[in-house]
Amino acid sequence: MSDKNPEKGEVSRRDFLGLAAIGTAVLSALGVLAGVLRIFKPDVHFEESKKFKIGKPEQFPVGTVKKFDDKKLFVFSDEDGFYAITAVCQHLGCIVYKTDWGFQCPCHGSKYDQMGNVIGGPAPRGLPWFKIEQLVDGSLVVDASKEVPKGTKYIYV
Ligand code: FES
Structure with missing residues (x-):
């Protein structure tokens, strides 16, 4: 009950x-x-591509220094060709700025020469250079996943 x-x-x-x-x-x-x-949901983590177009060679006359803020990168053009150097300080990752003598980090004072070699401050290594190549449509492409030796330039013919 x-x-x-x-x-x-x-x-x-x-x-x-x-x-x-x-x-x-x-x-x-x-x-x-x-x-x-x-x-059924793929376990994929999408990462932004490290390869990106920067424009046509005509957009970079000799003597050009162009900073791509979103890519944290400098692209240079001189008589020998094009080259790309990271803007990421190799100490703790702050963004360096260009000076007359090279690059300066605003965070802890690392200094790099024009080639990206360390000339002062706590940075343990120089600024990496990245590979530049050209697509069939003529666009220049920086591949930030491929480091190249300092001094390597893409020669436009
Ligand atoms: S992050 Fe550039 S010197 Fe520390």
């Missing part, structure tokens, strides 16, 4: 345990379903 009175809207212990069991089963089924659906 139940000690609860259904006419008063009270739930018996048996009914409560039954509802709790059904609730637990539904939650478990939803958890399993979520796990199964997760299988």
Whole structure:
């Protein structure tokens, strides 16, 4: 005999345990379903491409120094060709700025010469140079995933 009175809207212990069991089963089924659906979502982390167009060679007359703020990169053009040097300080990653004598980091004072070699401050290594190549449509492309030896220039013919 139940000690609860259904006419008063009270739930018996048996009914409560039954509802709790059904609730637990539904939650478990939803958890399993979520796990199964997760299988169909690829576990891919998209990363921005490190290869990007910078424009046509005509946009870089000899003597040009162009900073690409969004790519953290300087592109230079001289009589020998085009070259790209990172703007990321090799100490802790601040963005360097161009000076008459090279590059200066505003954070802790690292200094780099025109080639990106360290000439002062705490930076443990020079500024990397990146590969430049040209597409069939004539556009120049910097590949920031490929470091090249300092002094390597893309020669436009
Ligand atoms: S981040 Fe450039 S000197 Fe420290």
